[in-house]
Amino acid sequence: MFVLAFFLLLLLFLLSGYGILHLFRLRLKTAYTITLSLLLGVALASFLPFLLQLLYIQLTAFTIFGSLVLAAVLLNIPVWLSVRKEGFAAFRRSLFPRRFQILSYEIPFLMILGFMVFVSIWRCYYLPPTSRDALSGPEAIAEIAVREHTLINSFFNVDLWSTNNQFKSPFLISLQLIFKLAGFPFGQIWLSIVFVSFTVFLYNALREKCHPLIAGVLMLIFFMTPEMYAYTFMILYDYSNMVYMFLGLYFLFRYFSAGGRTAEGQSSEMGARGLHLAEARVGPSAGDSPGDNRTANFYFAGLLIGIATYIRSETLALALLFLPPILLAQRREKLSLKKAALANILFFLPSLAGYYLTTQLYLKHYLPVHYDVGGLVNDHLTNLSPLFQRYSDIFTRLLTGEFAIHLWGYIFYLTAALFVAEALFVRRFNRDARNWLYALAALYLGLGALGWLLPMMNLNETTKRAMFKMLPVAILYLANNELLLRLSRAITRWENTPWSLGSGGGSPGKPVLAARTVLTKSGKTVAVGGTQANTRKVVPAAGRGKRKK
Secondary structure, eight states, X not given: OHHHHHHHHHHHHHHHHHHHHHHTTOOOOHHHHHHHHHHHHHHHXXXXXXXXXXXXXXXXXXXXXXXXXXXXXXXXXXXXXXXXXXOHHHHHHHHOSSXXXXXXXXXXXXXXHHHHHHHHHHHHHHSOOOOHHHHTTHHHHHHHHXXXXXXXXXXXXXXXXXXXXXXXXXXXXXXXXXXXXXXXXXXXXXXXXXXXXXXXXXXXXXXXXXXXXXXXXXXXXXXXXXXXXXXXXSOOHHHHHHHHHHHHHHHHHHHHTTTSXXXXXXXXXXXXXXOOGGGGGSOOOTTSSSOOOHHHHHHHHHHHHHHHHHHSTTHHHXXXXXXXXXXXXXXXXXXXXXXXXXXXXXXXXXXXXXHHIIIIIIHXXXXXXXXXXXXXXXXXXXXXXXXXXXXXXIIIIIISSHHHHHHHTTHHHHHHHHHHHIIIIIOOOOHHHHHHHHHHHHHHHHHHHHHHHOTTSOIIIIIHHHGGGHHHHHHHHHHTOHHHHHHHHHHHHHHTOOEEOSSSSSOTTSOEEOOEEEEOTTSEEEEESSSSOOEEEOOOGGGTTOOOO
8 A cells, every 4th residue: 555655646746746847848867857847746745735724624525625626737838738739659759768777887886875775775665864953843743633634733732942953944744744634654765765856856967977997986885974874864955955956957057058068078978988988079969968948947047946945945045156157147148137137036936935935924824933034143243263163164064074074075175186187187077066166165254254144054954964065066067067078079089999809000919909090170081090090081072183283
């Protein structure tokens, strides 16, 4: 029964999320389509019980699951109309533009990652929530809501002066309520859907940028950050907030890249897939990249960051730090002031809505116990010494040192080492690397400033968990590091080199490198990879047969 209920919920998440994704008309390959649909479906499911509560509708199994079914049906009306217009065959080709392939040297990485995923899923299903933050807030509220059919229940009659977890976003409460009503006693199996979907998305994003061997190593480095991996089976807000914030930045940076790739980016990505070197000049096929509609990428990024803000309201302050590069991109496009202002309002509208609904409307007008967020702001803003002290503490205690290694492993050390190496030896950063470096700097500065403005955001708990957002950003910078891209191209050239035994100019019994020809822009063909590199001029067809007298 549990398995059937889980797959029915999974289907509802997939359908409703795909309906949202279809509205943006993004051209996505299959892995991105499925994972983003599930993540969007989970986000929508977390909002529906909260919406029912705002409308004073009782939270029963009928109302909650009925709203999930209704949302899936309504959101897929445009999908159905599109299928009727274009035909099911065209719809199927858009979902599966190419056949799924796994290379042999990916199998060891996938086995290790699969084992760690299995452990996380099993712990989500088998073990109850044990963290204090969950038991003093969302888990207890959801458990009582199952019996009392409302989020505003008898839990708020308990004196909880020592904690503020009851005032946090309804994101966790709603999902726990849905899965408890579906028959899961601990509810938290929804976290495994977020975890697996994000893992598949991130691996495909890395595999597009660098060689699968390097992508596998980077995924292992990301997985083996002890603190973050623990939160793949602990129901708190920070892991989910990291997922949606990263996805928002990913599509925002796709917008900065004008929905396409530079010649350098094309060649590195083509090389990462093991294609022929001469094909590096050919653009990607349809459905191969996460979207080539620039405007859709921009507004889709705004939606994802809005979901992250709904999960943790302070994300709004971090999102505003990305306004300068957005304005710079719009200036390069030569957008008028009116168009740029309208676009930015629409971009930040989901974040503003996520902030207002949770921290203003719900807290001040629905809950019986009010929570004054404004009263928690630092009163001594002219004293900047605590700000610089917070930056120092983040660097010395959370980014470097023994405690940082226990938290994150060596991911930040590796990022710093390759950053310095790229600065010294390459002396430039490609556009994608610059974007992710900006995100790292913005998150570091933003988290430090938030800890200074809101003293309740202590270093070893709140700021530490907020730093989850820096981990996938660091991994994507490494995937765009020029030194690793060169290594990817070197591995790809070695893979694509045909070797033959026997005749031809080499030593007997030793493999001889067979020459290949690559057409250059100047009209020459260069023999690459052979015992000798020969260059000859390509004679146009019209000029052949004519001889000099």
